[in-house]
Amino acid sequence: MTKGFRFAILAYPGAMQSAVLGLQDILAFASETSTEKLQISVLTDFEILSGGYDAVILPPSIDEVKVEQVPQLPPFLKRMHEKGAVVCSACTGLSFVLAADLDGGRTVTTHWGLEQRLKSSHPELRLDTGAILVEYTDLITAGGLMAWIDLALALIERFLGYSVAAQTARHFIVEFRRRDQRRFRRFVPELRHGDGAILKAQHLLDRLACEDVTVAIAARSSGLSDRTFLRRFKSATGYSPKAYLQELRIERARDLLIETDKSIAEICYAVGYNDPPSFVRLFARLCGLPPGGFREHFK
Numbered sequence: 001m002t003k004g005f006r007f008a009i010l011a012y013p014g015a016m017q018s019a020v021l022g023l024q025d026i027l028a029f030a031s032e033t034s035t036e037k038l039q040i041s042v043l044t045d046f047e048i049l050s051g052g053y054d055a056v057i058l059p060p061s062i063d064e065v066k067v068e069q070v071p072q073l074p075p076f077l078k079r080m081h082e083k084g085a086v087v088c089s090a091c092t093g094l095s096f097v098l099a100a101d102l103d104g105g106r107t108v109t110t111h112w113g114l115e116q117r118l119k120s121s122h123p124e125l126r127l128d129t130g131a132i133l134v135e136y137t138d139l140i141t142a143g144g145l146m147a148w149i150d151l152a153l154a155l156i157e158r159f160l161g162y163s164v165a166a167q168t169a170r171h172f173i174v175e176f177r178r179r180d181q182r183r184f185r186r187f188v189p190e191l192r193h194g195d196g197a198i199l200k201a202q203h204l205l206d207r208l209a210c211e212d213v214t215v216a217i218a219a220r221s222s223g224l225s226d227r228t229f230l231r232r233f234k235s236a237t238g239y240s241p242k243a244y245l246q247e248l249r250i251e252r253a254r255d256l257l258i259e260t261d262k263s264i265a266e267i268c269y270a271v272g273y274n275d276p277p278s279f280v281r282l283f284a285r286l287c288g289l290p291p292g293g294f295r296e297h298f299k
Contacts, residue, residue: 004037005054005159008080011044012058012070012096019059019090019148026152030168034160046076052083054192055155058093060111060145065095074100081138084191084199088140088155090148097141098122104207108141109134137189137206137248149174158188187251189244193236197222201233201241209248210272215241249273250286257295264291 007027011020024040031038041053056077067074077100081087089097094110097103098118105126110118112129119125128134132143132150142151153176157165169176191199201218208217218241219229233241249271256267268279284290289297 004039006039006041006052007155008041008043008053008056010046010056010058010073010076010093010096011042012046012061012073014061014063014065015059016062016145019145023057023059023148023152026149026168026172027156029171030152030156030160030164033167034164036160038159046070046072052192053080053085054159055086055088056080057148057151057155058087058089058096059148060091060093062145065092067095067099070096077102081203082196082199084193086138086140086155086158086191088142088151090142090151091145094118094141097139098125102139104139104203106136106139106207107131107134108139109143110141111144137187138191138203158186187247189237189239189247195232195236197224198229198233198236201229202237202244205241205245205248209245210252210270212272213245215245218245246282246286250283253279253283253291254287254294257291258298267291 009020009023020042024042027038027040031040073096077087077096081100081102087097087100087102089110091111092114094108094114095118097108103125105124107126107128109128109131115127115129119127129143132147133154134141135154140151140154142148149172153165153169153174156168166176189202191202193199201222204221205213205218216226219226222229224232230241233239233244237244239247252271253267256262256270260267262270264280265276268274268276273279273282280290283294287294
């Protein structure tokens, strides 16, 4: 029996129709290419809720997005996020992510032309408009108007695998250079396990992974006793909380090794560790190569 994933494209008023249709086409092709199928819905009504989704996608808009004209959309995003959906935005779609307060103080991206206006309305916003994609376990943001293509390929890679994404890129004759097979594996944790308390802790760990967060803090965020938290976390995610946090941090380290020229020590500190030799040993254990060798081999 094939496994399936549910994706929703959110066709809010003003959403670029070429992006809505293009997302349908590229995701449908990927689904036909894979043994794991995608069920793709286009939603225009955000009041009616029929179950949950593995990913919800906000296409771009050519005109300025006025969130107040679609007041039901930010609460919808929050509900889907709370059910374990990966929330995705391209370009102007970020406005709805911010209205739903799903960035969680993390760095996100959008069209460079929106930077001044968004920072004016969201003074604490951490924006990197030089990035085409910024990915977390529960949130993916994409840059310019056509970055919905990069976003679609990122989702295909995450849910259907690298080979399906590469084949899809070749079929549509679009670049997949940024997302080649440079990583031995991706850490893609289970989010739709149905345990709301554990999902809340996962979201907190993802937001604070590179800061001084502890398993005890995550346990308190769940509202569960320590023993119950440890048992349910392992049951829901397949990882102990400590191992889960390590995977999150090493995933961020892999990206920094590939995409920046930071030193190994700088990356160690950037992802939440204070002991570079211990960081190197952990990285080598999880990735099969020490950080320096990983960078040399894959960059």
